[in-house]
Amino acid sequence: MNNLYLIATMAGEDIAIAADRVESVVKVRDIISVPSVKPYVRGLFALRSRVLTVIDSSHFVTGNPGKIANEHAAIVTQIGGHFYGFLVDSIQDVCSAESAESVLPATLHGMWREIGTAMLSVDGKTMLVVDPARFIEAETTKAA
Amino acid sequence: MDELIQDFIDETFETLDTLSGELVAWEANPSDSDRLDNIFRFFHTVKGSCGFLNLPRFERLSHAAEDALSKLRDGSIEPSPALVTAILAIVDRISTLASALNSGDALPDGEDKAFIARLAEACSGTVAGVLEKAKAMPEAGQSVAEAHPQTRAIRIPLDLLDHLMNGVSDMVLARNEVARRIRDGGDEQVMSGAFERLSTCIADMRDMIGKTRMQRIERVFSPLPRLVRDLNAELGKSVILSTSGAEVEMDREMLEMIRDPLMHIIRNAIDHGIESADERSKAGKSAEGHLSVNARQSGNQILIEIADDGRGIDVDSLVTKAVAAKIIRGSERTNLDEQAKLNLVFAPGLSTAQNVTSISGRGVGMDVVHANIKRIGGAIDVKNVPGKGLKITLCVPLTLTIISCLTIRCGDNLFALPRSAVQEILQADNKQVKIERLGGTDIASIRGIKVPHVTLEQILGLDEADDDRAENRTVIAIDAGPRQNYALSVASVLDHEELVIRPCPPLLMENGLYAGTTLPDNGRPMLLLDPGGMAAKLDINAQAELSTLQDDSAENNVNETISVLVFKDMKQRTRAINLGVIERVEDIEAERVAFSAGQMRVSCGDGTCPIFGLEQVPGSESIKTLILSDGDTAIYYAIDDIIDIFAMDRAFEKAAEPGLVAGVTMISGQQAEIVDAHWIFAQHACGSIESNAASRPRCRVVGGDDMWTRHILAPLVEAAGYELALGDDESAAADIYIAMEDCRDTADLPANAPVIHLVSNRTGQGDAVYRYDREALVKALSNNLKRRESA
Numbered sequence: 001m002n003n004l005y006l007i008a009t010m011a012g013e014d015i016a017i018a019a020d021r022v023e024s025v026v027k028v029r030d031i032i033s034v035p036s037v038k039p040y041v042r043g044l045f046a047l048r049s050r051v052l053t054v055i056d057s058s059h060f061v062t063g064n065p066g067k068i069a070n071e072h073a074a075i076v077t078q079i080g081g082h083f084y085g086f087l088v089d090s091i092q093d094v095c096s097a098e099s100a101e102s103v104l105p106a107t108l109h110g111m112w113r114e115i116g117t118a119m120l121s122v123d124g125k126t127m128l129v130v131d132p133a134r135f136i137e138a139e140t141t142k143a144a
Numbered sequence: 145m146d147e148l149i150q151d152f153i154d155e156t157f158e159t160l161d162t163l164s165g166e167l168v169a170w171e172a173n174p175s176d177s178d179r180l181d182n183i184f185r186f187f188h189t190v191k192g193s194c195g196f197l198n199l200p201r202f203e204r205l206s207h208a209a210e211d212a213l214s215k216l217r218d219g220s221i222e223p224s225p226a227l228v229t230a231i232l233a234i235v236d237r238i239s240t241l242a243s244a245l246n247s248g249d250a251l252p253d254g255e256d257k258a259f260i261a262r263l264a265e266a267c268s269g270t271v272a273g274v275l276e277k278a279k280a281m282p283e284a285g286q287s288v289a290e291a292h293p294q295t296r297a298i299r300i301p302l303d304l305l306d307h308l309m310n311g312v313s314d315m316v317l318a319r320n321e322v323a324r325r326i327r328d329g330g331d332e333q334v335m336s337g338a339f340e341r342l343s344t345c346i347a348d349m350r351d352m353i354g355k356t357r358m359q360r361i362e363r364v365f366s367p368l369p370r371l372v373r374d375l376n377a378e379l380g381k382s383v384i385l386s387t388s389g390a391e392v393e394m395d396r397e398m399l400e401m402i403r404d405p406l407m408h409i410i411r412n413a414i415d416h417g418i419e420s421a422d423e424r425s426k427a428g429k430s431a432e433g434h435l436s437v438n439a440r441q442s443g444n445q446i447l448i449e450i451a452d453d454g455r456g457i458d459v460d461s462l463v464t465k466a467v468a469a470k471i472i473r474g475s476e477r478t479n480l481d482e483q484a485k486l487n488l489v490f491a492p493g494l495s496t497a498q499n500v501t502s503i504s505g506r507g508v509g510m511d512v513v514h515a516n517i518k519r520i521g522g523a524i525d526v527k528n529v530p531g532k533g534l535k536i537t538l539c540v541p542l543t544l545t546i547i548s549c550l551t552i553r554c555g556d557n558l559f560a561l562p563r564s565a566v567q568e569i570l571q572a573d574n575k576q577v578k579i580e581r582l583g584g585t586d587i588a589s590i591r592g593i594k595v596p597h598v599t600l601e602q603i604l605g606l607d608e609a610d611d612d613r614a615e616n617r618t619v620i621a622i623d624a625g626p627r628q629n630y631a632l633s634v635a636s637v638l639d640h641e642e643l644v645i646r647p648c649p650p651l652l653m654e655n656g657l658y659a660g661t662t663l664p665d666n667g668r669p670m671l672l673l674d675p676g677g678m679a680a681k682l683d684i685n686a687q688a689e690l691s692t693l694q695d696d697s698a699e700n701n702v703n704e705t706i707s708v709l710v711f712k713d714m715k716q717r718t719r720a721i722n723l724g725v726i727e728r729v730e731d732i733e734a735e736r737v738a739f740s741a742g743q744m745r746v747s748c749g750d751g752t753c754p755i756f757g758l759e760q761v762p763g764s765e766s767i768k769t770l771i772l773s774d775g776d777t778a779i780y781y782a783i784d785d786i787i788d789i790f791a792m793d794r795a796f797e798k799a800a801e802p803g804l805v806a807g808v809t810m811i812s813g814q815q816a817e818i819v820d821a822h823w824i825f826a827q828h829a830c831g832s833i834e835s836n837a838a839s840r841p842r843c844r845v846v847g848g849d850d851m852w853t854r855h856i857l858a859p860l861v862e863a864a865g866y867e868l869a870l871g872d873d874e875s876a877a878a879d880i881y882i883a884m885e886d887c888r889d890t891a892d893l894p895a896n897a898p899v900i901h902l903v904s905n906r907t908g909q910g911d912a913v914y915r916y917d918r919e920a921l922v923k924a925l926s927n928n929l930k931r932r933e934s935a
Binding site for chain 1: 652
């Protein structure tokens with residue numbers, strides 16, 4: 001019943017995020033930088049009266065800061081009562097998956113393994129399923 | 145179904161805490177059948193809901209408890225401590241199961257039967273077995289309290305919800321009106337009126353939403369009887385708890401924050417404070433210890449007092465321990481005053497306990513209590529009467545969500561800094577501040593007190609911008625807690641505002657520097673800095689040494705000096721005024737100032753306040769003023785600029801004559817006139833005549849109630865200190881009479897009553913007074929007044 005996925009490009013790769021995890025998709029500008037935090041935390045952004053923590057997903061994956069366009073696409077989700085905006089290269093579409101999520105056949109490379117949970121086939125292509133909560137949880141488990 | 149279960153869990157948690165308290169209260173007074181009924185009803189409700197929700201384990205447990213209680217009710221068994229303990233164990237079990245149900249974990253294993261069997265045994269009176277089992281499961285209450293999940297659901301009184309709904313409708317109406325005005329291209333006047341209404345609606349809504357966050361402090365108080373009972377049992381003491389002020393309301397989040405500190409203080413009081421029964425009777429006290437916890441609201445603060453009648457703190461042994469723990473140096477101990485010694489309780493790594501028991505060794509020291517209270521912008525006060533008891537007062541702000549903050553700039557970023565931690569703001573080029581480098585660390589001397597100095601850029605790991613030259617920067621003296629004083633240098637301080645603070649996501653919290661996020665009016669999010677977290681980045685131990693080191697020398701000269709604010713007045717004269725009379729410093733708009741009724745006045749709200757030091761309305765847009773206060777009245781003092789705060793010798797050269805300038809003192813090699821605040825108040829505070837209207841003598845005007853008497857004569861009579869009575873009410877007696885010319889019936893007036901006759905032509909006959917001869921009239925009135933007083 002609920003197999004809708006948001007397809008986006010993150011660090012050059014097409015990935016899928018379960019649509020029920022996504023609050024909205026917005027264009028962010030005027031990101032207020034926050035000093036002395038994890039490098040992939042871009043800063044804060046005011047979405048109406050809410051304050052989003054903006055996370056540079058491609059920086060998280062590649063370790064290099066991504067280029068931020070003036071009106072950069074971001075996926076807004078709510079994790080643990082706080083709102084986050086994940087910067088992605090671009091937003092493709094919302095599609096229904098042709099298959100159920102299946103277990104990954106190999107351990108993913110680098111930081112991808114922190115966020116990728118499964119794979120699935122959309123439009124004849126196999127895509128990685130990314131759980132946005134893992135961006136935040138990955139760090140807390142490491143810190144502990 | 146899920147929703148129903150969630151409701152059930154919320155309701156169960158809410159009642160469980162209260163229930164434990166009720167049980168303990170009932171144990172103390174078994175004849176209180178109302179309480180017993182309440183307790184019975186709870187278990188009955190749980191049992192009913194469980195049957196409906198298909199939760200057999202809850203059902204069995206509550207059924208057993210209900211059974212026992214019903215026997216107690218009909219008197220077939222007698223209450224005993226063992227029985228109450230067994231029922232409390234069931235309460236805990238239900239709480240454990242509910243937690244597991246809530247978090248979605250597997251229900252904890254273990255046989256509920258054991259609990260039920262225990263209860264059955266307690267009912268049948270095989271007490272020995274029960275006590276043994278009770279010992280086998282120690283700390284039941286403790287483990288449950290820790291597992292207590294944060295339920296996010298809240299209950300709101302229905303009428304508050306109705307008010308909110310009405311508020312929303314009002315707001316929609318106001319919005320529609322604004323929309324209509326905009327469509328009509330409305331003129332500004334009408335628009336601003338509509339907008340005003342909308343703003344009022346929003347402000348009301350904000351207040352109401354604020355109320356939904358408020359919760360009675362009862363929530364924290366209700367588990368206390370249980371805690372005290374458990375501690376009594378564990379420590380073999382007998383302590384009677386009394387609480388008051390449970391109806392005081394405070395912010396939910398705040399309640400959570402004070403819960404642990406409060407518990408800790410109570411544990412300390414029972415474990416270390418209150419003596420054993422033997423010791424108490426030796427000291428001539430009642431065998432039972434008394435512990436009272438009182439909450440009350442005072443302004444926008446909540447005060448929670450925890451008072452015991454135990455042995456108090458042995459200050460000498462505290463100081464000895466502090467020296468042993470190298471918190472202070474041996475040479476310092478003589479210099480500390482009593483309160484400073486007492487405050488060592490809050491120093492990290494110090495325990496007053498003779499020996500560490502299981503109660504005190506729970507990992508929360510008084511230093512943590514202090515840090516927690518300080519973090520929410522509160523304060524702790526300790527009053528110690530050795531041998532008689534200890535009173536600890538927690539003073540916490542009403543709400544966490546709105547904090548008054550300074551906005552400060554650091555590079556391109558703005559940050560908020562809680563006002564509660566700010567002691568003083570100084571310009572870096574001020575002579576009172578000196579920054580020196582010691583072994584790679586910057587130390588600031590502010591008026592002789594040496595504290596670590598750090599730039600905000602250093603703490604945040606930013607580059608210091610080149611255009612912020614050192615002398616243009618601002619130094620903020622921060623007091624983040626005991627031994628957590630430091631000087632923070634920022635590029636500039638921009639503003640002082642009340643900000644709505646929201647919690648910070650964990651990703652930003654982990655560096656310990658930020659306490660929350662906020663969205664000010666400009667729509668650019670800002671982070672709230674955590675002064676305590678920043679202090680943690682500095683070496684606290686080193687700083688403790690330094691600040692106390694400096695305290696010695698500072699203390700020696702502080703005694704003979706007073707703090708004065710030195711400023712330039714409008715005529716560029718350097719003047720000093722006692723800091724104590726200054727309520728605040730404010731820039732006011734020049735248009736608020738006008739010369740009226742004989743002096744320069746500032747409009748404030750509906751009334752005016754005198755402003756002093758100003759001969760005419762200046763051309764500039766705003767005027768810098770000092771607001772002086774004697775506790776009742778406020779007087780503005782217009783000045784050109786503030787120079788600084790100095791410590792001035794109490795002795796100074798007096799002026800030749802009393803007046804505005806009381807004398808002169810030397811401040812950094814320059815003469816400064818000392819302003820006499822008393823003289824200002826004596827000159828400018830308008831004595832309030834109205835306040836004693838009742839006691840004023842009455843003056844009756846006979847034979848004339850026309851426009852002239854009402855509007856022209858009346859103010860004169862009142863200014864002379866009389867209350868004027870007019871018109872036909874002949875019966876009212878008066879202290880003096882004024883008879884108009886056309887009035888012939890003075891015969892009606894009481895004999896010997898003083899009468900002033902008024903005439904309308906200058907060639908007055910006899911003692912009559914011409915009605916525009918102001919001087920004669922006032923003289924006649926005041927002569928009479930004097931006669932009256934001397935009589």
